[in-house]
Amino acid sequence: xxxxxxxxxxxxxxxxxxxxxxxxxxxxxxxxxxxxxxxxxxxxxxxxxxxxxxxxxxxxxxxxxxxxxxxxxxxxxxxxxxxxxxxxxxxxxxxxxxxxxxxxxxxxxxxxxxxxxxxxxxxxxx
Numbered sequence: 001x002x003x004x005x006x007x008x009x010x011x012x013x014x015x016x017x018x019x020x021x022x023x024x025x026x027x028x029x030x031x032x033x034x035x036x037x038x039x040x041x042x043x044x045x046x047x048x049x050x051x052x053x054x055x056x057x058x059x060x061x062x063x064x065x066x067x068x069x070x071x072x073x074x075x076x077x078x079x080x081x082x083x084x085x086x087x088x089x090x091x092x093x094x095x096x097x098x099x100x101x102x103x104x105x106x107x108x109x110x111x112x113x114x115x116x117x118x119x120x121x122x123x124x125x126x
Contacts, residue, residue, distance in 0.1 A: 006107045006108075006110065006111050007107075008096070008099050008100055008103060008107070010022065010099055012092070012095065014061070018061045020058075020088070020092065024054055024058060025088075025089055025092050025093075026044060027040060027041075027044065027051060027055070028058075028066065028067070028085055028088065028089055029089065030043050031081060031085075032080070032081045032085075032086075032089075035079065036077075036078050036079055037052060037055065037079045038051075040079075062084055062088065063084070064082060064083075065082055065084065065085075066081065066082055066084050066085035066088055067079050067080070067081055067082065067085055068082055
């Protein structure tokens with residue numbers, strides 16, 4: 001990562017311990033793209049079980065489900081985002097854009113403080 005590649009990775013804590021971050025949003029995007037929970041999980045290097053658990057948490061957290069699944073045999077099953085799921089992504093993206101814009105100056109200042117050639121970490125992690 002270069003000094004110009006600094007970015008914010010937004011994690012939002014909602015009431016009642018509900019957390020929404022880039023990982024869950026990436027999963028929703030993958031489901032929208034793949035139209036399948038298992039294919040989305042594979043594309044992210046995630047187990048199906050982990051993806052399913054995250055989706056169950058999201059579906060329980062919001063007033064309406066974010067993903068709906070379709071049962072069926074070859075070619076008929078799958079998953080898709082609901083209107084709520086699409087709105088959650090849009091709201092998150094807007095929040096991410098606003099955070100990026102609001103903190104751009106601070107990120108540049110942090111980048112200016114970085115070493116030009118940082119030494120690799122040692123075995124003890126320092």
